[in-house]
Amino acid sequence: MKSALEIRLTPAELQPACEALLRDDGRIQMAWAWVPSPGGIEVCYLATQGAQQSFVLWRCGATDQGLPSLAGIAPLLGWYEREITDLFGVSFSGHPEPYPLVLQEGARPIKPPLDPAYPRDTAMLFKRQPARIPEVLGDDVQALPFGPVRADVMESAQFLFFYLGEHILHYQPRLFFKHRGMEKRFEGLEPALGVVLAERVSGVGSFAHALAYCQAVESACGCVIPPRAEWARTLLAEFERLYNHLHYFGHLADTTTLKVANAEGKLLEERVKQINARLCGSRLLRNLLRPGGLRHDINVYSGLSEELRELHLDISRYLGQLSRTAGYLDRLIDTGVLNRRIAFDQGATGPVERASGLDRDLRRDHPYAAYGAVEFAIPLRERGDANARAEVRAEEIDVSMALIARLLADIRHGALCSSCTPLPSVEGLGWCESPRGALYYAVHFDEAGKLRRVKIKSPSFSNWRVFPYTVHDSNMMDYAINEASFGLSIAGCDR
Amino acid sequence: MPAWTLFGLMRGSATTDWPVGEDDGQKNVLGMPRYHPEKCEAGCKECVAVCLPGALTLTHGNEARLKVDYGRCVVCQLCVEVCPTGALATSNDWAFAVHERNDLRWKEAIRSPEAAIVKSRIEGAFKRSLHIRHVDAGSCNGCESELQALNNPFYNLHRLGIFFTPSPRFADVLLVTGTVTYAMRDALLATYEAMPEPKWVMAMGTCAVSGGVATGGYSSGHGLEGLLPVDVYLPGCSPNPAAIIHALLVLLERASPRVSDGHMDINRHE
Numbered sequence: 001m002k003s004a005l006e007i008r009l010t011p012a013e014l015q016p017a018c019e020a021l022l023r024d025d026g027r028i029q030m031a032w033a034w035v036p037s038p039g040g041i042e043v044c045y046l047a048t049q050g051a052q053q054s055f056v057l058w059r060c061g062a063t064d065q066g067l068p069s070l071a072g073i074a075p076l077l078g079w080y081e082r083e084i085t086d087l088f089g090v091s092f093s094g095h096p097e098p099y100p101l102v103l104q105e106g107a108r109p110i111k112p113p114l115d116p117a118y119p120r121d122t123a124m125l126f127k128r129q130p131a132r133i134p135e136v137l138g139d140d141v142q143a144l145p146f147g148p149v150r151a152d153v154m155e156s157a158q159f160l161f162f163y164l165g166e167h168i169l170h171y172q173p174r175l176f177f178k179h180r181g182m183e184k185r186f187e188g189l190e191p192a193l194g195v196v197l198a199e200r201v202s203g204v205g206s207f208a209h210a211l212a213y214c215q216a217v218e219s220a221c222g223c224v225i226p227p228r229a230e231w232a233r234t235l236l237a238e239f240e241r242l243y244n245h246l247h248y249f250g251h252l253a254d255t256t257t258l259k260v261a262n263a264e265g266k267l268l269e270e271r272v273k274q275i276n277a278r279l280c281g282s283r284l285l286r287n288l289l290r291p292g293g294l295r296h297d298i299n300v301y302s303g304l305s306e307e308l309r310e311l312h313l314d315i316s317r318y319l320g321q322l323s324r325t326a327g328y329l330d331r332l333i334d335t336g337v338l339n340r341r342i343a344f345d346q347g348a349t350g351p352v353e354r355a356s357g358l359d360r361d362l363r364r365d366h367p368y369a370a371y372g373a374v375e376f377a378i379p380l381r382e383r384g385d386a387n388a389r390a391e392v393r394a395e396e397i398d399v400s401m402a403l404i405a406r407l408l409a410d411i412r413h414g415a416l417c418s419s420c421t422p423l424p425s426v427e428g429l430g431w432c433e434s435p436r437g438a439l440y441y442a443v444h445f446d447e448a449g450k451l452r453r454v455k456i457k458s459p460s461f462s463n464w465r466v467f468p469y470t471v472h473d474s475n476m477m478d479y480a481i482n483e484a485s486f487g488l489s490i491a492g493c494d495r
Numbered sequence: 496m497p498a499w500t501l502f503g504l505m506r507g508s509a510t511t512d513w514p515v516g517e518d519d520g521q522k523n524v525l526g527m528p529r530y531h532p533e534k535c536e537a538g539c540k541e542c543v544a545v546c547l548p549g550a551l552t553l554t555h556g557n558e559a560r561l562k563v564d565y566g567r568c569v570v571c572q573l574c575v576e577v578c579p580t581g582a583l584a585t586s587n588d589w590a591f592a593v594h595e596r597n598d599l600r601w602k603e604a605i606r607s608p609e610a611a612i613v614k615s616r617i618e619g620a621f622k623r624s625l626h627i628r629h630v631d632a633g634s635c636n637g638c639e640s641e642l643q644a645l646n647n648p649f650y651n652l653h654r655l656g657i658f659f660t661p662s663p664r665f666a667d668v669l670l671v672t673g674t675v676t677y678a679m680r681d682a683l684l685a686t687y688e689a690m691p692e693p694k695w696v697m698a699m700g701t702c703a704v705s706g707g708v709a710t711g712g713y714s715s716g717h718g719l720e721g722l723l724p725v726d727v728y729l730p731g732c733s734p735n736p737a738a739i740i741h742a743l744l745v746l747l748e749r750a751s752p753r754v755s756d757g758h759m760d761i762n763r764h765e
Contacts, residue, residue, distance in 0.1 A: 155631050196569065
């Protein structure tokens with residue numbers, strides 16, 4: 001795979017390789033499986049050796065006995081391995097949590113659903129069975145299952161609380177109710193059609209998903225993107241960050257019962273969504289990208305820069321007021337502390353990891369689009385509490401506004417798209433720093449130049465894994481605030 | 496806290512007076528492509544090849560060559576881009592709420608517009624206020640993003656007497672988004688069962704109407720097709736907040752559907 005140094009490993013070499021990687025401060029970014037030829041499953045592990053080092057890709061053929069689990073050494077791999085077991089039937093020996101993850105208990109596919117031999121349009125058999133949940137014993141311990149249908153307009157997921165009075169003893173999120181099998185939908189498609197799917201994996205991350213997907217295809221095809229397209233991609237990626245972060249503050253203010261601050265945050269978000277529509281015809285920034293560049297030009301209308309200056313003033317006034325509100329700060333400071341070690345081991349990403357002192361951002365560490373040509377700051381905090389997570393996002397809004405202003409002062413012109421046709425059996429990796437963190441797409445083409453396998457690693461898949469570590473042993477009153485401070489989405493995680 | 500009260504007062508009102516006034520906030524938002532059969536050329540099937548959810552299919556023998564089902568359209572605009580003759584053209588037709596699934600299927604011969612659609616559907620029961628229970632049955636969260644926008648100060652849904660309620664026991668309408676995955680199906684049906692009569696169902700977004708891009712497969716469903724009785728269909732990907740408000744007013748019979756037989760605003764053109 002281009003853009004990553006490839007190493008082929010035998011199952012026996014996996015564990016030593018992983019231990020060596022971790023000793024050198026390396027980190028595994030994701031793992032996925034695919035079926036290069038009928039009957040043969042290959043598992044791929046993507047790793048980085050230090051924050052700004054190049055990508056390393058380990059490839060290992062799965063044997064009939066499965067593979068040794070690496071989750072005991074690199075805990076963040078736990079979910080990836082369980083997902084591969086659910087969707088490919090590969091077992092991992094010695095896994096500390098050998099339970100289904102992506103598929104519900106009681107789901108009975110006729111064969112592993114991501115095996116290309118599993119028919120495209122056959123539903124699984126399903127008879128709901130009780131979920132496997134930890135036993136929490138003791139006098140007066142109460143269990144509260146909440147969801148999957150939750151209050152208000154929320155994405156579906158179920159949360160289990162075991163608590164005593166206000167004190168949460170144990171918390172377990174049950175996700176993947178929304179698992180739509182999106183990765184399977186890519187099978188057999190032309191690369192240009194795949195964008196339509198990528199844009200609909202996570203609506204509030206439509207642009208980032210389309211971008212990471214296109215870059216994966218472009219890497220596989222070895223095509224070069226015209227400067228105008230690189231410029232527009234960078235610009236709109238920052239608009240996506242902007243409206244998501246503003247939504248974040250509106251929601252966070254809501255959980256701290258600040259009604260006016262909730263309204264103001266959501267109104268600022270609305271203003272950006274309306275700008276999005278005027279720029280490209282879609283409030284969620286859809287229908288613009290294609291492998292090779294852009295589908296159509298964006299409309300940089302007159303008055304945009306003035307409108308943004310005014311918006312920035314209103315945002316600064318709003319965030320300034322929030323940072324002076326004692327009642328708000330009281331609820332955030334020291335709430336939901338995620339220490340650096342857990343953030344690293346469990347795979348935290350985006351503003352969540354940067355609030356726990358991990359200095360990583362794909363825009364700087366592995367530049368794409370036009371990010372290599374612009375300077376920008378990467379806000380960091382060490383405390384790892386809800387307030388640190390909010391402060392990182394607040395500063396990122398300023399950085400985004402500055403980036404947008406700089407891009408608008410230096411508009412690139414020229415062609416929108418270059419041709420992008422895959423050769424047989426090529427592969428590519430694409431990534432982007434979405435508003436919620438690192439997003440990866442890995443694509444494998446077949447002999448006919450159609451998509452054979454697309455793997456999506458969304459940032460919330462990583463952060464949902466981390467989040468419970470900040471909930472155990474906390475209290476019920478802080479739960480909603482803590483969850484809001486993580487800024488999690490579910491659709492991208494569940495796929 | 497008083498600082499925020501002052502902050503709010505200083506900001507003044509941000510709320511649009513739409514649908515009475517003009518500003519729906521959707522400037523430049525693209526809607527469903529319009530079909531112009533007279534421009535559609537024999538032998539061409541470019542649009543059908545790029546239509547991922549199967550909203551466009553070829554017909555045989557009829558005068559119009561294409562079968563257009565807006566209930567499957569995800570508004571990706573690819574068909575418009577590949578159409579060599581302009582038979583499919585961009586539009587701002589996003590207010591696509593209808594009562595009958597068939598009204599989302601484009602037809603050459605338009606029925607005479609229904610003068611009075613089942614007038615008593617909601618009258619008497621709910622004239623002024625409406626309580627919605629939303630269920631995400633497997634969406635991409637684009638629909639949730641736009642539903643949450645309804646309560647921002649620009650749209651301020653409350654001004655229309657429409658509210659979201661946490662409990663299905665208090666709900667008049669079940670508003671469903673998403674494809675209805677195998678894992679959400681029982682929770683969705685249980686929510687519907689928990690609602691008191693009389694109750695209504697709205698399918699919001701192309702996923703809930705027909706399954707959308709994720710339709711079928713090992714874990715996705717086909718939206719509410721064959722699952723629950725639907726009173727208002729609102730296709731779109733995602734329907735914007737103004738389209739959702741229009742659909743809710745259609746449900747309340749405070750607005751008329753603007754689409755029939757797949758055509759937008761035929762009454763107004765005549």
